[in-house]
Amino acid sequence: MTGNHRLAMGLYISIPFCRSKCTYCNFSSGVYPAAAHSRYVERLIEDLAGARAWAGGAGAELPERIDSIYLGGGTPSLLAPGLLAQLFAAIRDGFEIDSDAEITMECAPGQIAGAMLEAMTACAVNRVSLGVQSFVDREAHESGRLHTRAVVEDDLRRLRAAGIVNLNIDLIAGLAGQTFASWEESLQALIACDAPHASVYMLEVDEDSRLGRELLAGGARYRAGLVPTDDAIARMYERALEQLEAGGLKQYEISNFSRPGFASRHNLRYWRRRPYLGVGLDASSALCGEHGLLRAATTGDLEAYLAGPQAIEKTWLTAAQQHEEAWFLGLRLNAGVNVAELEQEFGRDLVAPAIVTAQRLAADGLLDFDGDTARLTAQGRLLSNDVFQEFLTETEVAAG
Ligand code: SF4
Numbered sequence: 249m250t251g252n253h254r255l256a257m258g259l260y261i262s263i264p265f266c267r268s269k270c271t272y273c274n275f276s277s278g279v280y281p282a283a284a285h286s287r288y289v290e291r292l293i294e295d296l297a298g299a300r301a302w303a304g305g306a307g308a309e310l311p312e313r314i315d316s317i318y319l320g321g322g323t324p325s326l327l328a329p330g331l332l333a334q335l336f337a338a339i340r341d342g343f344e345i346d347s348d349a350e351i352t353m354e355c356a357p358g359q360i361a362g363a364m365l366e367a368m369t370a371c372a373v374n375r376v377s378l379g380v381q382s383f384v385d386r387e388a389h390e391s392g393r394l395h396t397r398a399v400v401e402d403d404l405r406r407l408r409a410a411g412i413v414n415l416n417i418d419l420i421a422g423l424a425g426q427t428f429a430s431w432e433e434s435l436q437a438l439i440a441c442d443a444p445h446a447s448v449y450m451l452e453v454d455e456d457s458r459l460g461r462e463l464l465a466g467g468a469r470y471r472a473g474l475v476p477t478d479d480a481i482a483r484m485y486e487r488a489l490e491q492l493e494a495g496g497l498k499q500y501e502i503s504n505f506s507r508p509g510f511a512s513r514h515n516l517r518y519w520r521r522r523p524y525l526g527v528g529l530d531a532s533s534a535l536c537g538e539h540g541l542l543r544a545a546t547t548g549d550l551e552a553y554l555a556g557p558q559a560i561e562k563t564w565l566t567a568a569q570q571h572e573e574a575w576f577l578g579l580r581l582n583a584g585v586n587v588a589e590l591e592q593e594f595g596r597d598l599v600a601p602a603i604v605t606a607q608r609l610a611a612d613g614l615l616d617f618d619g620d621t622a623r624l625t626a627q628g629r630l631l632s633n634d635v636f637q638e639f640l641t642e643t644e645v646a647a648g
Contacts, residue, residue, distance in 0.1 A: 256313040257535075258517045259339065261292060262528035263324035266423040267359060270381075270392035271470040272420065274456035276530040276548040277322040287554050288528075293338040294557065295527045300342070303525075304542070308537035311523060314339070315346045316514035318354075323379075324354040325391065329367035336371040350375055350414075350513040356405050357395035359429050365410050375414040375512075376407055377447075382423055383437035384430045390471060391423050391459075397437060398505060404441055409447035414510060415443040421484035422451025424459065424471035431484045432491075439495035447503050450481050465486055482630050489626075502580050502629055519577045521570070529553050568641065573574045575622075576636035579615075580642045584623030605638050 264277040267283060303310035317339065322334075339345065352375040353368060360368075368376075378400065382388045385396045400417075415440050421431060438446055453460045453475075462472035476484070489499060497505035501519060504512065517524050518534075521541070526533045530548040534541060545561045546551055565573070571594045578585035587606075590599045610617040612629035614635050628635050633640060 253636075254445070255311060256315040257311040258316040258318065258514050258522065258524035259314050259343070260514075260524055260526040260533075261317070261319050261324075261335070262526070262531045263288075263313055263319055263321040263327060263583050264529045265321065265326050267321045267326060267356065268392055268394060268490075269579055270422065271292065271459040272381075272391055272451060272457050274452060274454055274460060275322070276550070280550070282328070284554065286331060286551075288550075289327065289335055291553060291556075292335060292528055296338050296342050299525060299527065302560065303535060303537075306535075306537070306542060308535035308542045309523075310525065310535060312344050313346060314343045314349060314378055316350045316352075316517065316524075317345070318352045318514040319373075320352075320354045320486065322354070323356045324358055325360045325364050327364075329361075329363045332364070332367045332371055345372075345589075352377055352416075352512070352514060354379065356402070357393075358399040359394070359405055360406070369410050369412070374412060375416070376412050376550055377418065377445075378403060378500040380417050380434075380438075381420045382426070382430070383419075384426075384435040387423050387425055387430060387434075390425055391581070393419075398517060401441065408434065413439075414445070416445040416447060416512070417441060417443045418447045418449065419488070420451055421451050421480040421488065422476055424474040426476055426484070427474065428484070428487075431487065435488055435491045439491065439497070443506040444497075445512065446497050446505045447645060448483055448485065448492070448494060448505070451475065458558070461533075485630070486626070491633050500582050508560070516581075519580050521573060521577060537564075540567065541565045541570050567594055568596070568598060571602070572639050575639040579624055579628075579639075580621065580632070584616075584621045586621050588620065602639055609635060609638060 262385055265280055266277050266281060300310050306308050351373045353373045354377045356379050381393060382398065383397045388395060390599050404415060419434055419438060421433040449565060453463050455461055455464065459470045459472060462470045463475060492505045495497065496507055499505050500511050523535050524533060526546065529546065529550055532548045533646065543565060547558045552558055571590065575585055587599065587603060606615055606617045606622045609615040614625060614631060616623045616625055624632060624635065
């Protein structure tokens with residue numbers, strides 16, 4: 249991170265509440281009563297007010313200006329409208345929000361009450377990310393989603409009528425029961441919606457979701473037996489690339505697609521290593537400071553979080569670690585990694601071994617590398633985790 253990026257930061261606020269738990273979900277989110285919502289917002293406000301002292305104590309710089317805010321979760325639109333207003337008042341108390349800041353809120357389709365929509369516009373929310381996952385009603389229902397395609401289309405109409413036109417739709421390839429035909433239906437519905445941004449994820453299989461556990465341990469409750477094979481999911485992803493591109497949504501990151509000018513400014517921060525503060529449950533921060541780059545993470549235990557301020561895990565990254573991040577975060581972007589910029593930031597000696605790695609991966613067909621800029625190939629995107637691993641030092645790989 250260089251000096252001019254210190255001028256403004258992004259703010260991520262985690263809202264871990266949902267109306268029901270989706271089968272594939274591996275986030276720290278759950279169904280909690282309204283009393284937990286108000287206590288949680290109190291805690292967020294407390295943490296926002298204490299952020300400057302915390303950062304100062306850690307030796308990190310907390311910019312006053314904010315140019316992007318992202319309320320993720322969870323389902324932030326489930327908060328009472330008054331709580332959203334309190335939260336934004338606290339942000340404005342502690343920070344200066346740019347007049348053209350990108351302010352995103354994640355919403356679940358069918359869960360944006362009229363009063364909430366009014367509160368969102370009053371708080372200057374100007375981007376909404378809708379967790380659609382599938383436009384096929386049966387698939388959405390069986391994944392634990394509570395909407396139909398008609399509900400999504402109605403939400404989009406209401407959001408646009410309220411002046412929120414910067415809209416993202418999330419889809420997941422690999423849901424139980426999904427077929428090539430149903431995936432095609434979701435892709436075509438997404439394009440027909442004319443949203444300027446889409447995120448397409450491949451199903452993650454791990455112990456943190458009910459579907460993932462069933463896939464790993466067996467069982468039939470969440471229809472794990474009907475999850476498409478890895479090869480089929482990869483083909484669905486490739487089909488998404490073709491169809492979205494044809495529909496005018498250009499890929500700019502492994503999972504993200506946009507019309508010109510609609511790439512997510514907040515999410516770009518993560519891949520470009522720009523500073524951000526994360527507040528709430530299971531939130532991470534990246535801030536510049538006296539020892540370089542500080543990465544911090546809050547607790548994922550809601551009870552502990554509600555009980556009062558918690559210790560925040562902090563790590564100052566070494567120059568070598570920052571350089572590795574520059575590769576595996578930068579390669580996520582279609583723009584790729586520019587070697588001259590890295591040499592300027594980290595020095596030639598640190599970058600030289602990574603250039604050799606990039607040349608080897610290019611020979612294997614996983615990167616396009618002309619000596620100047622390295623980018624993932626189509627094959628490299630499908631094997632991106634393996635590619636990123638190649639840029640980690642042997643010590644870190646051994647340490648896991
Ligand atoms: S996928 Fe989204 S809406 Fe579903 S449980 Fe997870 S956080 Fe909640």
